[in-house]
Amino acid sequence: MTVDAKTSAEVTPKPDMVTLTIDGTQVSVPKGTLIIRAAEMIGTAIPRFCDHPLLDPVGACRQCMVEIPDAGNGRGFPKPQASCTMPVAEGMKVNTQVSSPVAKKAQEGMLELLLINHPLDCPICDKGGECPLQNQSLSHGYGESRYLGRKRTFPKPVNISAQILLDRERCVLCARCTRFSEQISGDPFIALVERGALQQIGTYEQDPYDSYFSGNVVQICPVGALTSAAYRFQSRPFDLVSTTTTCEHCAAGCQLRTDQRHHQVKRRLAGNLPEVNEEWSCDKGRFGFMYGRGDDRVTRPLVRRDGVLQPASWPEAIDVVVHGLRAAAGAVGVQTGGRLTVENAYGYSKFARVVLGTNNIDFRSRPASHEEARFLAANVAGRTVAESVNYADFDSASHVVLVGFEPEDESPIVFLRLRKAVRKNRLQVTTLAPFASRGTAKLNATLVPVAPGGEAAALAGLDGLDSGTVVLLGERVATLPGVLSTATARAAQTGARLAWIPRRAGEVGALEAGCLPGLLPGGRPTTDVRARVDVAAHWGVPTLPGTPGLSGDEQFAALANGSLKAVLIAGVDPYDLADPTTALAGLDNADFVLSIEQRMSAVTERADVVLPASLLEEQAGNFLNWEHRAGRVNNVNRQPVTPMTDLRILAALADAFGADLGFRAAKQAFADLNELGQWDGTRPAATRGGTHVKSEGIALASWRELLDASQGNDFELALRATARPALARLSPVTAERLALGDIVRVSDGTREVLLPLEATDGMVDDVVWVPMNPSRTDRLWAAPGTPVTVSAVFADEGE
Template sequence: MSESSVKPADPNKPADPARLPDAAAPAGKSEVAKADLVTLTVDGIEVSVPKGTLVIRAAEQIGIDIPRFCDHPLLDPAGACRQCMVEVPDAGNGRGMPKPQASCTLEAMPGMVVQTQLSSPVAKKAQEGMLEFLLINHPLDCPVCDKGGECPLQNQSLSHGYGESRYEGVKRTFPKPINISAQVLLDRERCVLCARCTRFSEQIAGDPFIALTERGALQQVGIYEKEPFESYFSGNTIQICPVGALTSAAYRFRARPFDLVSTPSTCEHCASGCELRIDHRRGAVMRRLAGDVPEVNEEWNCDKGRFAFVSARGDDRITRPLVRENDVLRPASWPEAIDAAVRGLRAAGAEHLDEEGNPIEGSPYGVIPGGRLTMEEAYGYAKFARTVLGTNNIDHRSRPHTLEEAGFLAHAVAGTGLGVTYRDLENADRVLLVGFEPEDESPIIFLRLRKAVRKKGLQVFTVGAQLSYGSAKLDATLIPAVPGTEASVLANLPGEVALTERSVVLVGERAGIPLGTLTSALDLVHATGAKLAWVPRRAGERGAVEAGTLPNLLPGGRLVTEPTARVDLQAAWGVEGLPAETGLDADAIFAAAAEGGVRALVVGGVEPADFRHPDAVTRGLEEADFVISLEARISEVTARADVVFPVSLIEERSGTFVNWEGRERRVTKFLGTQHVMNDLRVLAALADAMGSPLGVRTVEEAKRELDELGPWDGTRADMPARDRETAPEPGEGQAVLASWRELIDDSRGADGEPALQATARTPVVRMNAAMANGLPEGTPIKLSTDGGELVLPLAITEDMIDGVVWAPAAPRGSRLSTTLGAVPGDVVTVTLAEGIQSDPVEGADA
């Protein structure tokens, strides 16, 4: 990477051994037979490397840095910049070469002698000449260039170039900048034609919308006239650019590198677990870059993780507690707000009594933490619910879910530790995707799958109604399934999907919507020996499962209904009488609140629109006797809350995210504020005031307690038997809805960055040509249910199953859950939008 990345900042820095072929890994990681090694001499030092190793890598192994611009260990060699020239003299074995060679494309050969700039005047002169050539037209605008201070060209001009320029002509100029996309800007005169950006786009992301055009002195980075640079990974091209040719619209001219403080942390947007380098100044985040963790995100991240960090930093940020008085929320002090919350919780418990003063069946409390929390804070909610409120009515799943999914998580996920890994994906022979679109729902999984497809011939199969854009880039094979019938399709896979012990089945959180799908997935892996992994969409979901924020699970995978598990936890927590019955899930909690069964709610950062039935969530919030909201910004929940506690942003808290692998990823606090606390401290303060101390007040204490508890090694949950859902049967003019959340959509986590939002894919309704019945693409199509309607332009998708239409779950400014009240597998009516005169959609009313 370029100097703006976390670890491989210096382009002269030796590559990490994890970047080398498996055979080049240090002893103990990979055993290399001597017959597979070749020995060469670099600057008089013998070095043995695996066959096929490039000379530039061989030099790195003995600490010799050869300057370069186009070379990148994760990209295929190009030999574009010619900066890494070395001399290969004749050593009497026929390995000599008459002219300097580019070491980034030259393979090491037995007996080869290589002389770098350190020992060869010829190599030194060649490198100096290339630098002089690159600077002929390069503008000397370092003081205003965003790359200034962290620029490899700048550094190498000082370390390997001439002190003065002999060029006296007029430098080439271009109009600047031009928008490759809304987020990425190009200054063409700075480009040194290294082709890093174009190779990344084609080889890594699979989005070849940019390319080198023209030839000779006119060569430049160009874009397709009719296709914008639409890529979820475009920000990586900015980071690996070795000069200031590519810049970010969000960061351009905002700061100088030497004014910034850098802190490593983990991305909060999905379950990939990406390492980030967060650059901040004077209490504000300036930019986020991809970190270098070979076992997780390598050196890449998605644009959402890179650019979506502005939300909740504006006028809607809550910085003081709020208490409802005369039906209006007013600012209050922390002690006043805590007292008000305690009164409300106690009143809810007191009112949950019959006429004789005996407790009414069921708990009066419900706790909904949401999936945005670190594992330690989720643990705080789990412990608060059980030890302070005495309830198992707790569920972090603020999304469509089923009771079957809760059983699946208890049986196959909770307490299982590190399971299937990114390396397993790269080494798999086949990967089966079920209810999961990697590019949208876990982008780094997508990049790893694409890498394995390109380099190892991995076969990818996806169970769904169509081949998505991302699946097409994986050369995936579609296993047709009408939404809602995935269980029966998994039970009757075609013969071409011959899973083995090297295969992996990836089930997304959407696989938990249709009944029977998760059970069928488990049956499949048990029958074939394949590995199974669950990939949630939110960063905090896996950690929340481990922390016990489910109605059937205690921390570490302990079952609520298992007496020995409760005894184990009671001893650790120093309490007695933990509730023994499975609690209500999130949907049931809100339904009970609407009916008066649950009287008080503790809600931690959720949105009604994320649920299967948003209206039911809103109704539960409005009908509950008392609502406490822990939130960072004004929301639909805070608008209905009785007490609101402001909580910290991701950069203001520390803790641990557990990614989809089960790997712990550290979140680092580097900014602070005097007015807000993290969720754990708020819950600890409430517990103290309730007279039942939580026992943990800090993230460190919570993590230590979790580690001491460890995973449960006793009885595991049996997967509950579930009947397969019957196939949906659309009537005349109807179709079955397919849908998922796209990476960049109507998310409150990304709503503060307009340049990022402008890169979102155009929302469309997709159907096959037969269903479209001659309608041209772009025709407005109306999807409707009893709950509402949505109009989007038509897009023809040839491989879409008959009787199925696809629409994004959260197009900008809308949600299917609120506009249609529908989830995948529901039936919708498909018609032309009013006022359109054309042939009707097949089977639909005009």
């Protein structure tokens, strides 16, 4: 960094520039630029297979050969060189296939060599129509083959995993897949084996390709050697209609390309968004789009008559809803869940206040706490991208601390960006956890061993926090008393920056839309008179309720004891909650339950009216990711009749109540929320939460793995088959002390699960870790830190 003497302002120096000549055209590029990139800057596309801008150069395919008569020192290379591995030099002269017969002949020769054993099965290959080998053979290859021998063949396909299939004879040995696995995801379970004409992609015989990012190797494969079980033989690329959209599965905000044919989504590919997911996607985002195709899809309104849900018309269903909610006389709760676009969430926020006259609204359909609500109001709500920690900060940070957050499972693209910063910038990562998970091990993270409930004390005593530190807080810290207030205090003391990364895609948008009992849109406190006047004036109503409402858990408890009479509930699965028993009891006891849903669930089974909401692929809108960056959701499957989104349903209900929601389309709602803007007044203080009481016996630790039993993974069998086996983890010392065998029983006193035991080195003693949601039935709902019992299971019990 230099300083301008006249202005005393810091000035970022320009990178060293190098001037060279490519095909007779002079071009200046930053020092270190590869020749293949410099050629792109003047519009010359050098053919390539192994080269990828996000992978380290390897020069494996030799397709990008160029002639270099002058390397910048007055001497040239006697033979063509690979342009994907050679950096530019001052004064260098390069001749590509455009101007050099030597380069052109070299490229044609390499293509001829690659095609010797490559099968000409383009009409049945999934890559046919979008294949670089196909395209370059036409543009840079010979018109006909001189090879008359027998092509190499292999048995096909090879199941590298349940999701990824390999046709070995198609492989051109570019090593893109192996480099991605090793450099980007850290899962080196595929490799080049053998030599010469027998060289091929191989796997460990006993271990399938186990990666949350395996679909990326299919997308970057330049031929049809790697295909996915989900898309294989489904469509030709030129029959697909492509739409750019944003992933709905987590808060990373990944851009995806969704391809549909005949109004049915056939595949998803990672989009190109350098600021967020670059060109990568996790397997859940790539393959998890089948969840709306089951027999449990709600397609028309249902009204309960004589104790049975029966089909009804929209006018009849709306009339029943109005009667049921009015009868509750204001004792109504609203729960929105964390999967809605920001526009739909804003619709629920306004409907609750303007139509129902209540602040009883909460998006947290998961374990939550009042401490978390205060933290979100004080530190997260009302922020912009510029005010928030973002992905680029990982590259400039010196230290990242993970608290209650497993990035590979809970936000996979955050994991990839952290791993990139670790590789490129030597970022130091510290994790506060009971053991070093597979994901944090791939980040070379320093483990601070801590039992559940001890995170606040560990964070309070953690050294090395300064202005270059970013503390990433997962949504699980809501169940760990004192962590959020401790993090706030440490940030104020050290200058460290905080970022909250929830697991669901719609949570940040719901927060900004005001779907919290103590918060109005834009981070405005419900208790602040000026904030209420501000929003009321914008919405065109005389007043808004000022008393903070009930949280989601409190709403269910109030329904169970009769103090709350009715509930409007959208996209909430009671089995995601900390206490599903109380939630279901509350729904059973409610006078009226309105469910706005896409699929039948435990809520719809207890609802008086079920209104069908359109799938995400049938509507437009935006998600706000954890950075507060808006990611556009585009309509993938346009319907002949405008689908009933949550927003349109709420507008119709408001009309029936004699009120005006003010918008029906997502574009109108988004503009209205932006016009309202962020709160510029005093924010509520992030007061200290409770303290953790150390549990006796074995403490429970848990989190959701990426591929679990959640509904978003439904109906994609190959994806579900790649889920990691459920198991229980204990330290070797604890396992030996309890005299445990291969199978253990973990019980919280109410429920129990039987799981294989894995003794994990370095794990905290007297802690057992189990996955949070391995199946719909075999799971515990106890909060982290809850004392549980762990006992051995004898062979006859496990049968």
